[in-house]
Amino acid sequence: MNDETAGKPVNSTRLTLERAMQFHGAGNWERAEQHYLEVLLDDYRSTDVLPLLASVVANRGHIDRAIYYWDTLLSIEPHHLNALAAKGGLLYRTGRLTDALSCFEIAAGLAPHDALIRNNLAVALADSGRKDEAIIEFGHVLRLQPDNVNAYHQLRRLSSAIVPFWHIPMMNDTRRNDCFELAIRRALAIRGSSAQILDIGTGSGLLSMMAAREGATNIVTCEAVPAIARVAQEIVAENGYDEQITVIGRSSTGLFVGEDIPAKADILISEILSSDLLAEDVLSTFEDARRRLIAEDAIVIPKAATAMGCLVASETLAAYSHVKMASGFDVSRFNSLAPLRLPIHGTMTEWSRLSNDFEIASLDLTSAAHEPELRAVSIPVIASGTAVGVVQWMQVELIDDIVFTNHPDGYHDGGWLQVLHVLPRPMPVEAGSVVDLLLGHDRSTLIVLPAGFASQPIKNELR
Numbered sequence: 412m413n414d415e416t417a418g419k420p421v422n423s424t425r426l427t428l429e430r431a432m433q434f435h436g437a438g439n440w441e442r443a444e445q446h447y448l449e450v451l452l453d454d455y456r457s458t459d460v461l462p463l464l465a466s467v468v469a470n471r472g473h474i475d476r477a478i479y480y481w482d483t484l485l486s487i488e489p490h491h492l493n494a495l496a497a498k499g500g501l502l503y504r505t506g507r508l509t510d511a512l513s514c515f516e517i518a519a520g521l522a523p524h525d526a527l528i529r530n531n532l533a534v535a536l537a538d539s540g541r542k543d544e545a546i547i548e549f550g551h552v553l554r555l556q557p558d559n560v561n562a563y564h565q566l567r568r569l570s571s572a573i574v575p576f577w578h579i580p581m582m583n584d585t586r587r588n589d590c591f592e593l594a595i596r597r598a599l600a601i602r603g604s605s606a607q608i609l610d611i612g613t614g615s616g617l618l619s620m621m622a623a624r625e626g627a628t629n630i631v632t633c634e635a636v637p638a639i640a641r642v643a644q645e646i647v648a649e650n651g652y653d654e655q656i657t658v659i660g661r662s663s664t665g666l667f668v669g670e671d672i673p674a675k676a677d678i679l680i681s682e683i684l685s686s687d688l689l690a691e692d693v694l695s696t697f698e699d700a701r702r703r704l705i706a707e708d709a710i711v712i713p714k715a716a717t718a719m720g721c722l723v724a725s726e727t728l729a730a731y732s733h734v735k736m737a738s739g740f741d742v743s744r745f746n747s748l749a750p751l752r753l754p755i756h757g758t759m760t761e762w763s764r765l766s767n768d769f770e771i772a773s774l775d776l777t778s779a780a781h782e783p784e785l786r787a788v789s790i791p792v793i794a795s796g797t798a799v800g801v802v803q804w805m806q807v808e809l810i811d812d813i814v815f816t817n818h819p820d821g822y823h824d825g826g827w828l829q830v831l832h833v834l835p836r837p838m839p840v841e842a843g844s845v846v847d848l849l850l851g852h853d854r855s856t857l858i859v860l861p862a863g864f865a866s867q868p869i870k871n872e873l874r
């Protein structure tokens with residue numbers, strides 16, 4: 412603050428400032444701005460006047476000019492908390508997310524206990540697609556303000572967007588859990604409790620805790636979704652197994668023997684089978700694990716998985732998979748955009764079988780490499796109807812003779828759903844005839860198509 416500037420008595424500048432504040436208080440932003448500018452020209456109490464000026468300018472809708480005044484203040488006081496927070500707010504309002512984020516990050520660093528600033532940082536992180544960091548940040552907000560309903564809701568919204576809906580029913584799937592526990596027990600009986608175990612895809616930590624409960628002492632488990640890994644770490648500790656189990660919040664492809672896991676694993680446990688077998692990238696993950704992370708003679712659980720299916724008719728599913736007329740218009744061309752597959756929610760969807768069970772694709776999960784495959788198969792039709800597609804389920808061979816299946820006859824609404832693989836067009840079929848299908852996989856999806864496409868082997872030069 413200069414006591415006297417450019418020969419102008421300070422009293423006069425002080426009066427101008429008072430007038431500016433009166434205009435400001437009265438909501439006369441234009442006159443307030445003029446008077447603040449005069450005060451600023453007099454170099455009088457600049458660090459007090461700049462926030463007021465920035466705020467009236469912003470009120471007048473001149474956002475970039477407001478940012479300019481906040482920047483001017485920051486050039487004098489780089490750690491001015493209000494300037495950082497307000498500038499961040501203006502940048503956010505005008506869609507400049509990256510710049511807003513850096514303001515909020517610096518501000519949060521300066522005021523780690525300021526719930527508003529941390530909340531703004533969390534919102535900007537979420538909007539920038541940095542969901543995991545947003546989850547952590549909203550967690551901080553909630554520790555500062557346990558009753559903050561918005562932070563609580565945002566935390567739930569983001570977590571549920573990261574964690575798929577099937578995770579809870581999967582954990583509640585006693586039949587699945589018991590099969591894995593039995594298999595883990597067998598493997599430990601063979602290799603002993605000091606065997607090095609690698610569990611890829613921690614989830615809640617369930618499979619690792621089964622191994623630990625069975626006495627295993629050297630378990631490393633990795634989880635690609637950091638938010639899930641953090642919760643798993645807490646669950647493992649709460650259950651008293653954190654001495655035996657190391658949880659790593661990273662994808663298996665980022666693990667290294669000697670760094671993350673002391674030695675190549677003697678037992679690999681991994682349940683990363685999606686309902687349609689392949690969508691969780693099981694083939695690349697197992698191949699990578701075999702190449703780098705497990706011993707040559709490691710026990711692999713599960714050792715194999717097969718996608719099974721049957722041809723089905725269903726009016727309900729037909730209405731989800733194909734369209735012809737809508738309100739008198741022919742919209743059948745939209746079928747070119749129809750879904751490739753639909754999850755079937757157990758008994759909620761009626762369908763009837765038109766064929767016996769057949770194999771769609773079978774995977775040896777112990778092998779070093781898997782090629783895409785496609786083969787022509789003639790399926791005998793056992794009932795007449797209009798085939799909408801193939802309902803598919805899984806048969807998972809865990810170890811020895813322990814097999815889990817979610818065959819639709821005996822398994823509804825467990826962790827795994829059955830899946831309808833939609834035919835491009837509904838296909839009327841007669842009992843006693845055969846339907847020729849092309850069946851196989853491209854390593855990440857199952858393929859179910861009517862024959863008629865030449866059965867060319869699938870070549871993917873990129874793999």
Ligand SMILES: C[S@@+](CC[C@H](N)C(=O)[O-])C[C@H]1O[C@@H](n2cnc3c(N)ncnc32)[C@H](O)[C@@H]1O
Binds near residue numbers: 613633664
């Ligand atoms: C189907 S859940 C199984 C969770 C737990 N193992 C169980 O059986 O309850 C699979 C988990 O593996 C994680 N995952 C999938 N591929 C992974 C990989 N390559 N590395 C680490 N985690 C992975 C997913 O994020 C998901 O949480």
